[in-house]
Amino acid sequence: MKYAFFLGCLIPARELSYEVSVRKALPELGVELVDMKAANCCAPFSIQSVDYNSWLALAARDLCIAEEMGLDIMTLCNDCYESLLMVNNLLKKNPELKDKANQILSEVGKEYKGKVEVKNLVDVLYGDVGIDKVKNAIKEPINGLRVGAQPGCHLTKPKRIHFELLRGFKELDELIQATGAESVPYERKEMCCGGPLRDINDDLSRSISREKLRALKDSEVQAIATVCPFCFLQLDLGQLEVKRHFNEEFNLPVVHFIELLRMGMGMKLEDWEIKSHRIPITDLFKGRL
């Protein structure tokens, strides 16, 4: 299994530990990652809000790069996933849009052909690697840990599937169970982390995070597992901000799901990685770090 590895902007800038865990864990599961060094930003919501055509063209350019590599794309960030998948679907379905994008791309000597798929970490682990292979890779199961999964909005939404009809995000749940931990159901599981309003309306953004955190607290989870680096940032760093503004404290450790998997596979986290969590995880994962 070989993928064009789409890093996006946030991970190299803020969530290095996510990237590192992926680079360490996936090869163990037979996944080979090839970097997309010439890629540009996926054109997330902020850019989509400014101009539609630019969104199409920028995302299409990244897709072209993957096509040139002849590889499907794997993203880590839900925003990148949403943007690239949406555009890929749009251009595949709609020849007019495809021509429009290609006219713009002709400026930079590229042409979108529609030959690759866009996948996210969960798709790859659950769909391509397979849940059994993941289970087998678990050496030190994280038994008994009550985890609240935060799949993030754009894991399912960009497929324009009514997730009302597939509540609970069974793929991520099963992956968490595979590590031996328990994926605890909680109210508003499908609810947004609040991240998208960061820098637009911080107060609202934090209030939403608070609601989410309250729901998680209510169902007595010990840790939150995220897939999207934005969700991670919003719920990890966010807890400090919530504490500062509403002086309401949760102390819920947040981990990237891949870290959970990695610990389950018996790979210890390094000191700097542990420190990169604003809410300390040391007590919770004693002996695994």
Place this chain on the structure above:
Amino acid sequence: MVNRAVMVVGGGIAGIQASLDLANRGYKVYLVERSPSIGGRMAQLDKTFPTMDCSMCILAPKMIDCSHHHNVQMLSYSEVKAVKGTTGDFVVTVLRKPRYVDITKCTGCGICAEHCPVEVPNEFDEQLGTRKAIYMPFPQGVPRAMTVDKNNCIECGLCIKMCQAGAVDLKQQPQEEDYNVGAIIVATGFDIFDASQIPTYGYGRYRNVITSLELERLLCASGPTGGHLIRPSDGKIPRTIAFIQCVGSRDRRFGTTYCSSICCKYSVKDAVLIKEHEPNTTVSIFYIDMRAFGRGFQEFVNRAKSEYGVRFVRSSPGEILEDPASKNLRIWYEDTVAGRIENAELDLVVLCPALIPSKGSHELAKVLGAEVDQYGFFKAADLITSPVDTTVQGIFVCGYALGPKTGDIPDSIMQGSATAARVAEVLEGSA
């Protein structure tokens, strides 16, 4: 020589009306009904607007007329399997499912049921009540004969011992019979949209979220609770109740884009009934458009508001959450006229699901070679000029088998009579 025999498929109010009109005219009518008794959906209802007649009370006499009528031969617990021929000369093959009871001997006294040790949920009560493995779906059932539900029967033989008439016969076999008729009338009615397909409302997960048909049974004096409105989770009398309209209706996600036509109206009726049962209950109706069309309904809505204090909220709620401990429900909605997002705690929520084509009607359409519309209801030959003709000559359709063209019971009855006219025209006359 005109073939003055007709087959009516479906023993609901529409089929009954068509049968009686034709029988009174001297036609031989074969009335085919899939379930053990005729009566259809109307038999399940509590009371009917606006006379507030008890539904069964005005239906029962018509049902019995059918069973008495020398021109009506009832083929209950039977299904149409095949059709050959054309107008004036159809040959219909009917599967007579084994009742395991000799209908000519059984008096329906019910002693067998009293002794039957097997108790299962009763479909007629929307699973809220129970029946035995040998049963009559409801006391006024027609024909007045028991039926053995072989899937649940443990063959203990008690019923055979108990039956004075010696009517029970567990060895009965399915039989296929051919009937030669001049015309066919389809009156297969509707089924209910599965509300659990909209998980945000929690039907199937939250016990105090019920469908309107379940409510009818709860309100009905001869229903599982003897007409006492109690909520499923704890048998308490609900003090705060909400109706939610358009559950599956006007919904593109399930292809049920149409308005089911009756939900607004029966909700107002039920709301008023609840107020009459328990005056100090808060009843709210959540709607998008209050479609109280037709004579008397708008006036009824006004009375529900002013006299009974029923609350009307223009809103389609976003979600319902259950409190695991109390099983009370929290409903999130926007009062769109006030522009406020609100939430309220409720004891009971009644969903008003879309009406969809009845099970098996699609197969029937295939057998008949009749076209169905995009929703799966029988297609009228011409929406304006031939509203009760199917696309096949000599085959007619009435009641909800036509889809939401049928606003309510009077519409079904009119269509039933209309098919009778069409049959007479086609068989006796020049059209």
Place this chain on the structure above:
Amino acid sequence: MGDVAGTPRGNGILVCIQCGRCSSGCPVARLTSEHNPRRLMEMVILGLRKEVLSTQLPWYCLSCFTCLDRCPQGGDVGDVMFAIRNQAVRQGNIPAGVAAQAKALYETTRVINPIRSALDKRASLGLWPIGTEGLDDVQKILKRTGMDKLIPSH
């Protein structure tokens, strides 16, 4: 209304029956009465340009798509928001945060960029250095689409 309905992401406006499932599911609308996706749709339908485009209203949306999830008409309310925002930006209505990201994109191909220490850390871990490869591609594209002119202070 036409301006929105006419755009690729805006046609969701046409199916709206104002039922209120989007608003009652919206996490933001629950917190502030200022945001109400249903009302915003109605205002667009009525063609209240000024009230919609020159205010904060289009910028409250999280793009969490819960509305899309709830809409019985399958209407993509979340998408309509982008159609509205595109118009708002052309009226000069663009929040600082969005403007900053757009600017960063134009100048570095990224909306967020690593700080010095993060770059050093990458190096120390032997990860490939984040550069600005493809920058003139990005700039060519944004010039072609005219988005460069939409970025304030640029």
Place this chain on the structure above:
Amino acid sequence: MTGQEPRIGVFLCHCGVNIGGVVNIPEVVKYAQTLPKVAYAEANIYTCSEAGLASIRENIKKQGLNRVVVASCTPRTHEPLFRSACREAGLNHYLFEMANIREHCSWVHRQQPQRATEKAKDIVRMAVARAAWLEPQEEPTLEIKDTSLVIGGGITGMTAALSLANQGFKVYLVEKEPELGGNLLHLHKLYPTMQNTSEILEPTIRSVNASDKIETLLSTTIADVKGYVGSFKVTLARAEEKREIEVGTILVACGAANYTPPKGLYQYGVYPNIMTQMQLDELLKTGEVTKPPERVVMIQCVGSRKGEIRAMDLAGFPKSDTARLLGKILKAKKEEGWPYCSKICCMNAIKNAVLVKEKFPKADVMILYGDVRIYKEYEDFYSRARERQVKFIKHIEEVPPEITQAPDGRLLVTAYDALSGQEIKLPCDWVILSTPMIPRKEEVILARMLKVPISSDGFLMEAHVKLRPVDTQIDGVFVAGAASGPKDVPESVVSAHAAAARAGTLMANKQMTTEALTSVVDEDQCIGCGLCEEICVYGAHHVEEGTSHTIAALCRGCGACAAECPRRAITMQHYSDDQILAQVKAALTEES
């Protein structure tokens, strides 16, 4: 049975828990057995069930019963059933008496089961007392002429006429206008198929004219109706000339009128370019539009869903004044509006909105509504209208839209949009008012001739709003289409076929029997004062050679004549003084 000693059988019904849950039935059974002339009494779970009826039949024979009392629910729904049970057992069904211990007892006294039981005993005692005096009656048989009169030459009337003709009956089709077609003549296109009305009308009119069984009478009205089911004698008037025909059945299909707003309502008749949907239809049909409109605003429920329910109690009117008094009511209604929802206006508005869009693609079309009452699968039609950017604006009763005229002569609609919570100003070129279908004056006068009751909202009343939608309370008279309330074309066509079926069945059987429940005049006592003839609304009495006679087929057994008669010369069969008084006595005597 007369002269024979009464042997009364009493059957008490539990009606499941309806009665049994409140009244102590076993106790009442015991009590009934003690009553004079009662030979037998039993209880049934459901007397109306096969088992219950079987038991009645058996015991008539076994116990030699010659009177039967059933104490259960209402005769309205169940008497025919029990009567036939008696007949089947060879007992004249006028020897059957029914006591209502459900509506009159168990349902209204749920809280006091003890006293309810006592009351049930009283009711049963009274029924038994009357039963003792019951006498067998012979029901007159009427010949039914196989000719039908259809009143109204609109789509409903023509469809009904064709159906009857196709069933093989002779039909007189009467239309007051000089041509067939009715309301459809004024409409442009029909939903949901969007066909031109002519596509529907012309073929229908052609087949009406082609049918040798239909005699069409144009510019003709109904002057008078005499007779009764099977042989109505109808006087038709064409200008001056009168003509009498005899028919077995009558179908009323005179349709409905369209409400015209009073001058000034929404500035109707004050400013130009304010019209009703009907007028818009004609405009779109003729297509004579000088200047294409930039914006068209439609307002729903103009004159409907207004005011309170006020019964149009015509029964109280002296016949001669019907027209005048009715005129008054219609005038009042014109001011205050009609209470009901006219059902078809929303669809009609959307249809015309789409047509306007097709004709003038640039036009902005807005519909101000209270509720969008697009029922049935027409919802898809509503969706298509939104896709064509027809705009729907919900206003609330409290803040009705206002219309003024801008200096430039354009109209300005100011409306409160409930869903955005703000007032909006809509400069526009046309304002279209959606007005309801309302009862016709002629229709109501006709109703008086036919003795068909009028419903509270002025339309002809069905025999039973749920179960008998096209029958009337008068045997042989049927109603179809908008005459019994607003209907669109498909619904009217269905009701036309339904009425044709009911009438056809009646005529196909060639004869029917009617209730013996009529008045009889004791000729020795009668002085021929004619009071009975005067008060009988059914015209069942006429005085000849100094004595009054009853026309059995017309008599509805109301008993007004018997009550009026100064000489007590009139007896109501099956409701004789003896029977009533026995009942009253029983009511007053304390139970033993």
